């Protein structure tokens with residue numbers, strides 16, 4: 001579904017941030033993306049979402065370049081910030097997003113997600129009145145309702161409560177069961193352990209070939225040990 005081949009990128013001529021990155025995410029897959037701060041994860045995500053201009057290599061989603069309209073309609077990006085329009089209600093925001101993606105979401109469906117996330121009725125209030133966590137839950141509800149072929153999650157679950165964390169686990173699994181894929185960038189190992197089929201590790205702009213979660217578990221006894229072996233020992 002998502003095919004990234006030989007992508008290199010730098011913000012300036014002097015420094016390369018991403019080095020010959022390859023990544024392939026198939027349908028019905030939850031792919032974890034981990035790595036130290038500043039290793040290039042968000043840069044890679046911003047390239048997939050066409051927020052940065054490609055310099056080398058190729059990125060295709062379902063056969064179309066990631067910069068094409070076709071690909072953009074197939075990607076939902078849920079970022080780490082909570083920048084959503086505060087002058088809309090949660091319901092208006094989600095229905096506007098649905099229209100942008102050429103689909104419809106009923107008010108009752110939105111109400112159901114808001115209730116599930118412990119904020120029943122708040123979908124009819126202005127986002128301006130929402131807490132940080134409520135804005136995150138609104139973004140996540142939108143992603144779960146739109147069910148794009150690829151959902152990219154960049155540290156979005158930071159700051160949501162534990163009940164919402166469990167709702168998200170269940171909803172990401174539902175997306176996968178429906179044939180959708182998720183690229184899950186997170187430092188939350190428990191979340192990655194619950195969800196990921198495979199995990200790719202970014203180190204200093206280079207992306208290691210993803211390892212299946214079972215292999216990480218069997219070979220290293222879990223993600224923390226694998227991470228420590230692969231990254232922290234290199235950093236000393």
Ligand SMILES: Nc1ncnc2c1ncn2[C@@H]1O[C@H](COP(=O)(O)OP(=O)(O)OP(=O)(O)O)[C@@H](O)[C@H]1O
Pocket residue numbers: 011017035036037038039040041042043044
């Ligand atoms: N707009 C920018 N201009 C110049 N350099 C940037 C820009 N954005 C990021 N960088 C640099 O690119 C490198 C990779 O940053 P990036 O945000 O992709 O890392 P990350 O792996 O997502 O980090 P984190 O885990 O902290 O979110 C860092 O050295 C960062 O300083």
